[in-house]
Amino acid sequence: MDSGYKAGFVSLIGRPNVGKSSLLNAIIGRKVAIISDKPQTTRNRILAVKHLKNAQIIFIDTPGIHFPKHKLNKYMVEVAVRALKEMDVVLFVVDAKEGLTEEDYLVMENLKEIEDKKPIILVLNKIDLTTKQEAERIEKEVASHLNIKDSVCTSAVTGEGLGELIEKILELLPEGMPFYPEDMITDQPESFVIAEIIREKIFNLTRQEIPYSTAVVVERIEDKGNILVIDAYIFVEKKSQKGIIIGKDGKMLKKIGQSAREELERILGSKIYLNLWVKVKEKWRQKDGSLRELGYYLKKE
Numbered sequence: 001m002d003s004g005y006k007a008g009f010v011s012l013i014g015r016p017n018v019g020k021s022s023l024l025n026a027i028i029g030r031k032v033a034i035i036s037d038k039p040q041t042t043r044n045r046i047l048a049v050k051h052l053k054n055a056q057i058i059f060i061d062t063p064g065i066h067f068p069k070h071k072l073n074k075y076m077v078e079v080a081v082r083a084l085k086e087m088d089v090v091l092f093v094v095d096a097k098e099g100l101t102e103e104d105y106l107v108m109e110n111l112k113e114i115e116d117k118k119p120i121i122l123v124l125n126k127i128d129l130t131t132k133q134e135a136e137r138i139e140k141e142v143a144s145h146l147n148i149k150d151s152v153c154t155s156a157v158t159g160e161g162l163g164e165l166i167e168k169i170l171e172l173l174p175e176g177m178p179f180y181p182e183d184m185i186t187d188q189p190e191s192f193v194i195a196e197i198i199r200e201k202i203f204n205l206t207r208q209e210i211p212y213s214t215a216v217v218v219e220r221i222e223d224k225g226n227i228l229v230i231d232a233y234i235f236v237e238k239k240s241q242k243g244i245i246i247g248k249d250g251k252m253l254k255k256i257g258q259s260a261r262e263e264l265e266r267i268l269g270s271k272i273y274l275n276l277w278v279k280v281k282e283k284w285r286q287k288d289g290s291l292r293e294l295g296y297y298l299k300k301e
Helices: 020-028 071-082 102-111 132-143 162-172 190-205 239-246 248-268 288-293
Strands: 006-013 046-052 055-061 089-095 120-125 150-153 215-223 228-236 272-280
Touching: 006 020, 006 102, 020 046, 020 055, 020 120, 020 162, 046 162, 055 162, 071 288, 089 102, 089 132, 089 162, 120 132, 120 162, 132 150, 150 162, 190 215, 190 228, 190 248, 228 239, 228 248, 239 248, 239 272, 248 272
Parallel strands: 006 055, 006 089, 089 120, 120 150, 228 272
Antiparallel strands: 046 055, 215 228
16 A cells, blocks of 8 residues: 555535535446435435545435434434544535525534534535635635635536545545455445435425335345346335325336336346335334334444
8 A cells, every 4th residue: 555545534414405415426426325306315324435546535425414303304313413423524515506594504503513623624516506706605604603624616517626625635634544445335235225216216206295205125136147136115104195106007106116227227237127015104204113114223322
C-alpha cells in the first residue's frame, strides 16, 4: 500500500428529498440507493464504497431527518442520527433550489452536537436548478447557525462539483488502510437490494399514502442456473391499499413486477422470474413487533 493512503467514513445527512441518494449514486458511478421524487424514500442506512488510487471513501447514506409521525419515521430519524457518531466527515446536504426549511433547521440542531468534533461540509445540491447567488445566501445562513468546515455546490444530474467535493473530503480523511476489498461497492445483501428495487417501483408508480404504507420482504431467491426465481411479499396496512397495489385485473402489480424485473436483470446480470404477493399487516408502521418483523429495527448500542 502506498504511503499517504487515506481511508474513512463519510455520512450524507439532510432532510428528506434533498437528493442525497441521487448524489451518492452519481459519486459512486452506479446505482446503490433507490431514488424517487417523493420524500422519505430511504428508510435504512446504505453503505457504498468509492475506490480511488490512493484512498477509499466509505459513504453512508441515511434517511432524511424529519418530524416523525409514526414509529417507522422515528426509526428512520434514529438511523440518521446514529450515523453521525462514527463518521470522519459529515456532508450536510441542502436543496439549493428550495432553500432552508424547518426540517433543515432540525438537521442543524442534530449537527450542533458534533460540530466541534467532526468536520462538516455543506453540500448545496441541485445547483443546476438555481443560481450561485442563492447558494451563497443559503451558505451564509447555515454558517450563522453551524460550524461548517467548507461548502461545495453540486448537481447529481450534471455532475457539477462532484470532483471538488471528493477533493475536499480527501483533505479531511485520516491516513489508514482500506476497510473493504477493491471489488466491493456496497455491503447490502442481495435480498435487500431486490426488496429496495421493488419498493422504488411502488414509490414511482403509486400515489398519496400508498408508497409510505408499503414494505417489501424477499422470501426466497433460488438460482436455477439460467434463471433466478424470486418470491417477494408487499405488505400494506389496509385492504383498500392492497386493492390499489394489485390494480384492476392485476394491472398495477404486473406493472410493478415488470419494472422491477427489468431493472433487477440489469443489476444482477441474470434472467429473473419474479413472483409478487400482496398482504395486509394492519398499522405495521405503528407496531414495534411488525417493524422488527419487516426488518426495521436498531441493534442496541
